[in-house]
Amino acid sequence: MNRPLLDHPAFARHFTPEHRELRERARRTFDPAHLAAWVHGPGGHLTKTQWQELGRLGFLGLSLPRELGGHGLGLLGALILSEAAGQLGDLGISLGLHCQIEITAEWLATAHEDEVRRRFLPGMIAGRLIGCACDTEPGDTGDRQMAATAVRDGDELVINARKIYIVNGSNADLCFVTLKIDGEMATAVVEKERPGVQVLHVFDKLGTRSIDSAFLSFTDVRVPASHLSVKRGVRQLMHWNKVMTAARFLMSADACILHRSLLHRMLEYGKARTVEGRPLASWPVQRQVLARAAADQELMQAGLIEGFEQLVSRKNAVAEIAALKWFCVDRTTRFAAHCAEMQGGAGYMWDSDFLRGHAQVLGLKMAGGSLTTMQTIAGQALAYREELEALG
Ligand SMILES: Cc1cc2nc3c(=O)[nH]c(=O)nc-3n(C[C@H](O)[C@H](O)[C@H](O)COP(=O)(O)OP(=O)(O)OC[C@H]3O[C@@H](n4cnc5c(N)ncnc54)[C@H](O)[C@@H]3O)c2cc1C
Known part of the structure; x- marks a missing residue:
């Protein structure tokens, strides 16, 4: 469980030297020790100056094609950034990046007229304009x-x-x-x-x-x-959902990466912490929680690999990714709450990584559309798949 998700061969085989270099650079940049210096006051949010710094480092146009001024590193580039930003212990910056790059810059690039795109897109990539x-x-x-x-x-x-x-x-x-x-x-x-x-x-x-x-x-x-x-009729909504799908995929990855790290830490904790002379993880109740979490982690990983392949091959995966976001976020939320409980009183104290993890993933339940909406999209698509595919 301590092997990073992106080291899985299904992702690793897509890495180019540029992706590898980006991964190193992003890991160095998103060092948790830097976070306090980037935000307004304790517990505050990213400053405008820091956005410009992220632009200067080339992080804000990663997935956009080169012909539009981006870096052409695609969805894998965005995943690499998500993986690195996930180290921060606060998923806010990941969400902000998804909104800037995958939602608003992508919308500008794909839905607006050339003149508007040319006016604003370079500023968004440089971090001068936040969307x-x-x-x-x-x-x-x-x-x-x-x-x-x-x-x-x-x-x-x-x-x-x-x-x-x-x-x-x-x-x-x-x-x-x-x-x-x-x-x-x-x-x-x-x-x-x-x-x-x-x-x-x-x-x-x-x-x-x-x-x-x-x-x-x-x-x-x-x-x-x-x-x-x-665009006329349902096409506007379809295009919006397509754009949101990449962001929802990345939120699924954010949740999966968090779940993976919670599971790794909980296995360590459960082995080290003893209750009545036995490791906590060896008690039947805790064993079941951990076994379920390990199975969920495998399923999330499989879903992300499948979703990644669908998105890079430009298949319409709106429904599949909605279901994936629901699954990854729901399972991570439940597991994070279990983890905090397994820590006893310490799991109620704010310096508990498990409690903090729970606070992060709760935000993903609503960001990008509520879990109910994800189920609705997935359900409707099951019923009307042919009609939706005909719309493109
Ligand atoms: C961290 C975070 C980031 C966000 N970022 C953005 C952003 O950048 N831009 C933006 O526009 N919005 C953003 N949102 C808002 C988010 O998209 C909405 O909160 C979410 O879509 C739910 O909408 P709502 O708050 O109006 O609640 P409602 O839709 O009113 O939902 C209230 C409750 O009803 C449930 N519900 C909804 N529909 C149904 C139904 N048909 N049947 C049964 N139950 C239902 C929901 O699951 C929820 O539990 C963000 C929210 C959060 C928490």
Whole structure:
């Protein structure tokens, strides 16, 4: 269990010398000892200066193709970054990177017009521009229809929206706002500096604290109409889900890597800690928990390998990855809670790695869509696979 996930031959065979060099560099950069110097105050989030440093180190355009100014290291490059950022003990930076690279930069690269892409993408890759994906809305939207709107006014759009729990929301320079226009779902790029954009609140959180999560409002914000990306009907949602799929895959990997390290540490702890003269891990109840966790780890690894192959061969894996995210995050959350319990009173103290692990993975339950939503996507795809594949 202490062999890193990416050393598995199924991943290792895809490594190029550039991937190996990246892995070394990322491991050195994401040294847990550096974390305190990167964030605002104790338990605070990444600073803008640090984002620029990540850009300077070449981490922010890793998976984007070279013709768009990226490094062309693909999904494996993103996985390598996730593996390294996972060492930090706080999954916030991993989430922030997924939002910046796999969600917003990817959306800009694949869904927007050339002119908009050329204006913003180089800044995102360099870390001068931070992106946030503004999808979730506060409160009960009744029939769950999007309340955010844009209306056309000549060559401009006028946007009204309220978006909550937005990763990078406070630091962001570019907001990718999901909204409705002319009855269709769409996304508009809104520069944060435009009049009418406000950060209403920056949340305090249980875990993923190294990245900010904010509540944003957009009141009569005007942007050029070219900032809109809209496709007719269900295609917009399909494209959004495709982009989110890479991020969900990486969140699955984040959970699996965390689970793997918790299992390794719990095996060590369970052997060393004795109860009534016997190692804790040898008691039937604990043995069963550990056996289940070992089996879950094998299944997560198999799912990640399968998902990786599907994504690199550009198959539509929206449903499979939704199911994978549900499985990896659900199993890791349960196991982390068991681990904290197996530590006794120490598992309630904040310096417990198991308790901290639990706090991190709880955030992944909602980030990228709730586990219920993952089950819904996976279930719908089972029922309508042929129709979805026909949509591409
Ligand atoms: C760490 C973190 C990062 C996030 N980052 C972002 C971000 O960058 N951008 C962004 O837009 N949002 C972000 N979010 C918000 C996240 O996407 C939402 O919280 C999530 O999609 C759930 O939506 P909600 O909060 O409106 O809850 P709801 O959807 O109202 O869910 C409330 C409860 O109802 C359940 N539920 C939902 N639908 C059903 C159903 N049909 N049947 C039964 N139960 C159901 C859910 O599982 C949940 O338990 C983030 C959240 C967290 C915690």
